[in-house]
Amino acid sequence: MSEWAALPKVELHLHLEGAAPAAFIRGLAAEKREDISGIFGKDGNYAWRDFPHFLKVYEAACSVLRGPQDYHRLVLAVMEESAAAGVVYSECFLSPDFCGGGDPGAWAEYLAAIREAAAEGERSCGLTLRGIATCIRHLGPERAKRAALCAAETAGDFLTGFGIAGDETLLTPADFLWAFDCAREAGLRITAHAGEWQGPGGIRDTLRALRPERLGHGVRAIEDLALVDELAEAGTVLEVCPGSNVALGLYRDFRAHPIHELDRRGVRVTINTDDPPFFRTSMIREYEELHRAFDWDEGQFRRLARQALDAAFCDADTKSRIAKKLEG
Structure with a gap:
């Protein structure tokens, strides 16, 4: 067993279907x-x-994956995998477009099944799960509005955030302003994919238009050190997925990945798996490779887990409960 398996972990960037x-x-x-x-x-x-x-x-x-019951089973399978890797708290991306085709009534049924599975999984494996609804960028602004309305109607203790995923090279962040304003008004916290397939300009556009607390990936900020300083000063959190970035060819290997330099420059980075079975990774492998590449030790991993918990979109009571697990 890996020396990192038992270390308690927090994950903020996990696509539910991509974790199947x-x-x-x-x-x-x-x-x-x-x-x-x-x-x-x-x-x-x-x-x-x-x-x-x-x-x-x-x-x-x-x-x-065609109905609420399929998603109930999926959530339990994903939670079991994450818990086996030592994850004690996880936030997963859910799309109303995949879960009910953007229809509010159908989405509510899917979400009820997902919530029920999350509660069941927490009882059985001890992992706490929360959901972030996402619109899909390449489906366009009108579909994003429908996704935002679905999310706004079901915002609460389980569904705590809203974001955007999909093809980063299509359209602009400003095209989705209505959807994000709708979600924000409903009390949902905001994250957005940026800085994976587009460079610093795409990150700046996203920050300006959507005002997210967190960025999914965001690693190409390293190409503009002034932007890196801005992210550090603003406290913007990066949901970094090193194994995903390496698997997709953004960087040749873990040693070439900018997560270490971003952290060194004061950016609030976190460690995540994105779509783990597709990229042959897990939170354990991410820890192993980062240790091998940068000699990160237990103290560094515990610091980043706490940093991730601080950036989580859950309520204060949940954070307090998870914090005790991180101290174990």
Whole structure:
């Protein structure tokens, strides 16, 4: 067993469907008599060639998730995997577009099943889960409005945030201003994917238009040290996913990844897995590779876990409870 397995961890950037174990999706496809065998390699894991192909494999895997009960089962499977890696608190991205096609009534049914599974999973494996609703950038602003309305109507103790995912190279952050204003008015906390496939300019546009507390990825800020200083001064949190960035070719390996330099320059970084089974990673592997690349020790990992908890979108009582686990 890895020396990092038992260290309590906090994860803020996890796509629910993207965290579906390959065996779970294969089993679900078999139950539905769907042939999606082409998305798996000989070893049974997801197989993709590049980012466009990854998106197609991802969509094919999602195609067998068709109702609230499927998502109930998915949440339990994902929580079991995360808890086995030592995660004690996790926030996952949920899309009203995937869960009910943007229909408020259908979304409410999906969310009820997800919440029920989260409560069941917490009882069985001790991991606390919260949800962040996301709109999908490449589906456009009108669909984003529908997603925001769904999120606003179900904001509460479980659904605590709103964000945007999808193809970062399409449209502009300002195109989604209505959706984010709607979510913010409902009391939802704000995060946004930026700085993965676009450089510093995309990050600046996102910060200016959407005013997020956190950025999904954000790592390409390193290409503009003035922007790095601004992020550090503002306290903007980066949901960094090193293994994902390496797997998708943004950086050649962990040693070339900017997370260490961003942290050294005072940016509030966190460690996350993004879509772990697709990228052959886990929170344990992230810790192992960061230790190997930068000689990060237990003290550094505990500091970043606490930093992640401070940036979490949950209530104060939940934070207090999780903080005690981090001290263990």
